[in-house]
Amino acid sequence: MSRIAYFGPQGTFTEQAARTLTVDDELLPVETIPAALAAVRKGEADAACVPVENSVEGPVTATLDGLAEQELLVAVAEALLPVHFTVLARTDGEPIRTVASHPHALAQVRQWxxxxxxxxxxxxxxxxxxxxxxxxQGEFDAAVTAPVAAEHYPLRVLATEVADVRDARTRFLLLKPPGELPEPTGADRTSIVAAAANRTGTLAELLTELATRGINLTRLDARPTKGNFGEYLFFMDFEGHISEPRIGDALAALRRRCSGLRFLGSHPRADQVAATIQPGAANDDFTGAVDWVAAVRRGELA
Known part of the structure; x- marks a missing residue:
């Protein structure tokens, strides 16, 4: 049985995501995202489940920073959860003067x-x-929570299915130390973080390496490097699996252009959306081109 650390305590959306990503594994709640990642790096857990992006509030910066720093962890699976909240209140029926939650959650129920x-x-x-x-504990009068929290905390359910944006979703990653990668499925996502020189056109050059190979970018975020003001790390997700020739070719080109490139995993997409393949950008096109060059070098083609 594996131990899966997750951003807790019990009753978070991350617990719900971890339940969908694991079977019969022990779930270990920890207080923060850095603590979940640290548990894996210290060997106290076999994997960590953490949020990475929300369709309303954008990237989860604690996760991005944690993946860019310290020992490498790679994503082996992801979950995509609809974000509908439950509002829990004290059972004494007193007026509600304070309502607490994570800042991302509060932002998503502001109108409500x-x-x-x-x-x-x-x-x-x-x-x-x-x-x-x-x-x-009597610190707040009400809380905006994940639905699973009602299973753990004996509080009064004030409202369910609460969300200002009805189709809001959060994506979660299951992270492990480097090792054997999931097999490609045809509906995969590859993630990297790139450090590039601070000069005109740097980001455009990186994106061009993907575009010229017909690789569809699905997410791009920038985070400042901690040591040099004005310099950034670029977090990229794109369609495809590192085992594919077209993805491997793009990663090799990015490695040449970047001062630092960290591979963060290739894994099946939770939404099972197949990669978009443009004419001339299929894996057979890449392997065929390599074979042609090899044949020319052997003198077999004019």
Whole structure:
């Protein structure tokens, strides 16, 4: 049985995601995203489940920073969850003056709070579940939580299916130390973080390496390097698997252009969307071109 550390405590969306990504594994809640990653790096857990991006609030910067630093961890699977919240309140029926949650969650229910709890003051908590714990301990009057929190905390359910954006989703990664990668499926995602020189056209050059090979970019985020003001790391997700010739060719080109390139994994996409292949950019086109060059070098072709 494997141990899976996840961004807790019990009752977070990350717990729900971890449940979908593992079977009969022990789930280990920890207080922060860095703590989940550290548990794997220290050997205290076999994998970590953490959020990486939200369709409303964008990237989860703690995850991006954690993947760019320290020992390498790679993504082997992902989960995509709809984000509909449950609002839990104290059981004594007292007026609700404070409502707590993770900042990302509060941002996604701002309109609902203005309409339904106009007198309540929003308070940031380290996670949605930590907000529920705070309600239990009397620190807050209500909490915006993941639906699974109602299973763990005996609080009054004030509302369910709460969301300002009905189709909001969050993507989660299952991260492990480097090792055997998942097999390609035809509907895969590859992730990297690139450090490039701070000069005109650098990012355009990196993206061109993907575009000229017909590789579709699915996410691009920039995070500042900690040591040099004005210099950034570029986090990229794109369609395809590193085992494919076209992806391997692109990664080799990016490695030549970048001062640092970190491979963050190739794994099946949760939405099972197949890669878009442009004419002339199929894997057979790349292998055929290599074979042709080899034949020319052997003098077999004019």
């Amino acid at each position: 709070l203005e309409v339904n709890l106009p007198d309540a003051r929003p308070v940031a908590a380290s996670s949605t579940a930590a907000a529920a714990v705070g309600v239990r």
